[in-house]
Amino acid sequence: MTAASHNSRIKFMIPESITKLFRAKPKSRICLGLDIGSRIVKIVELTEDGDVLRLSKVGAAEIIGKNKDNIVTAIKKASAEANIIPKAPLVNGIPKTFGAKVAVGVSGQSVIVRYIRLPKMAEEDLRASLKYEAAKHIPFDMNEVEFDFQILDNTASDTNMMEVLLVAVKKDLIGQRLELLKACDLEPAVIDVDSFAVTNAFEHSIGSVFKKKNNVISLVNIGERRTNISILDNGISRLTRDVNIAGGDYSRAISEDLGIDAKKAEETKKEKKMSKETIDAIKHITGNLANEIRMSFDYYETQVPDKNVSTIYLSGGGSQISLIGDIMCEEIGVETHTWNATDNLKISGDAAEKTEKLYPVLPVAIGLALRGIK
Numbered sequence: 001m002t003a004a005s006h007n008s009r010i011k012f013m014i015p016e017s018i019t020k021l022f023r024a025k026p027k028s029r030i031c032l033g034l035d036i037g038s039r040i041v042k043i044v045e046l047t048e049d050g051d052v053l054r055l056s057k058v059g060a061a062e063i064i065g066k067n068k069d070n071i072v073t074a075i076k077k078a079s080a081e082a083n084i085i086p087k088a089p090l091v092n093g094i095p096k097t098f099g100a101k102v103a104v105g106v107s108g109q110s111v112i113v114r115y116i117r118l119p120k121m122a123e124e125d126l127r128a129s130l131k132y133e134a135a136k137h138i139p140f141d142m143n144e145v146e147f148d149f150q151i152l153d154n155t156a157s158d159t160n161m162m163e164v165l166l167v168a169v170k171k172d173l174i175g176q177r178l179e180l181l182k183a184c185d186l187e188p189a190v191i192d193v194d195s196f197a198v199t200n201a202f203e204h205s206i207g208s209v210f211k212k213k214n215n216v217i218s219l220v221n222i223g224e225r226r227t228n229i230s231i232l233d234n235g236i237s238r239l240t241r242d243v244n245i246a247g248g249d250y251s252r253a254i255s256e257d258l259g260i261d262a263k264k265a266e267e268t269k270k271e272k273k274m275s276k277e278t279i280d281a282i283k284h285i286t287g288n289l290a291n292e293i294r295m296s297f298d299y300y301e302t303q304v305p306d307k308n309v310s311t312i313y314l315s316g317g318g319s320q321i322s323l324i325g326d327i328m329c330e331e332i333g334v335e336t337h338t339w340n341a342t343d344n345l346k347i348s349g350d351a352a353e354k355t356e357k358l359y360p361v362l363p364v365a366i367g368l369a370l371r372g373i374k
């Protein structure tokens with residue numbers, strides 16, 4: 001299956017918080033969010049019951065190995081754990097989980113997010129000239145990417161300029177995602193960017209933070225291979241960046257410094273009370289990550305001089321590393337909190353127990369499913 005054959009059906013969706021959405025929303029009342037991480041596959045099912053949004057199913061599985069089959073195995077394992085049956089059995093000729101679609105995420109170097117300033121113009125005019133505009137900002141051949149945009153802030157009357165969020169994703173990466181879904185009998189509905197999914201989940205969980213006047217916050221989602229950093233000003237996305245420092249670097253440093261194998265290093269990293277030698281082995285990684293985050297803040301703050309990031313909200317598997325929030329707070333000089341993406345969801349009995357352990361790694365999957373259901 002090539003990506004091109006799906007181009008007309010798959011569209012990026014930019015989070016609700018950022019948008020008055022510019023595309024028709026999928027109408028499904030059940031949506032699956034599938035987060036194919038570098039280490040852990042997470043899948044959730046959200047069900048809309050009247051006004052209530054329910055986290056009805058949750059599953060996760062580690063990817064053992066590096067090739068496509070290993071990822072397919074993990075997706076199937078996570079789906080089975082969640083009790084999600086990809087090809088739903090027909091009941092009177094109608095699939096039992098009618099309307100269930102999968103929203104899937106992308107992140108990393110094949111995803112480019114840019115914030116550009118352009119003279120104010122109508123959305124349709126912008127759409128017409130977008131390829132030309134985008135080519136100036138996207139470091140790839142425009143034929144190799146799918147791209148989309150959102151006008152961010154067109155309200156200031158004292159300027160003739162408007163700010164536009166531009167998203168481009170390499171077709172290769174989209175093609176890989178679609179092939180994985182096909183191999184697992186899952187049907188794609190939406191492709192979203194991981195950090196936008198985190199934003200969506202955050203908004204649904206503790207969106208009141210966005211409403212505080214002049215509140216600039218940062219969402220930092222620390223995974224295995226990369227950390228997604230976003231800056232949001234009153235819920236409007238102002239910076240999105242992925243950096244390649246994350247949980248895997250901690251395990252490797254522990255393994256090298258302490259002379260232990262990868263499995264033992266992984267366990268050591270998860271200890272709540274670390275030994276001094278473990279702390280010493282990983283100190284520089286938190287330092288490097290804090291530097292990248294500080295640089296992102298500096299970049300934003302020099303562009304908007306009267307604004308400062310007030311709080312960092314941490315998520316992702318790596319956010320559970322002992323004392324990481326305290327150390328970052330010290331290094332960056334900004335308070336840090338963790339948050340729970342399931343907070344504003346009703347959780348079905350089945351999912352409750354799993355969610356208690358898994359919630360730090362669920363923001364992307366939940367944000368993706370929200371995108372599909374809204």
Ligand SMILES: Nc1ncnc2c1ncn2[C@@H]1O[C@H](COP(=O)(O)OP(=O)(O)OP(=O)(O)O)[C@@H](O)[C@H]1O
Pocket residue numbers: 036037038039040041222223224225226227246247248251266269270271316317318319320321322360361
């Ligand atoms: N209790 C814990 N303490 C410390 N680290 C943990 C814990 N649980 C998981 N991790 C680490 O979190 C990382 C996985 O997190 P997550 O699932 O967010 O990443 P991913 O989505 O698979 O990767 P990526 O987003 O980089 O592609 C791994 O490095 C794992 O070792």
Ligand SMILES: [Mg+2]
Pocket residue numbers: 035037038194223224364
């Ligand atoms: Mg991830």
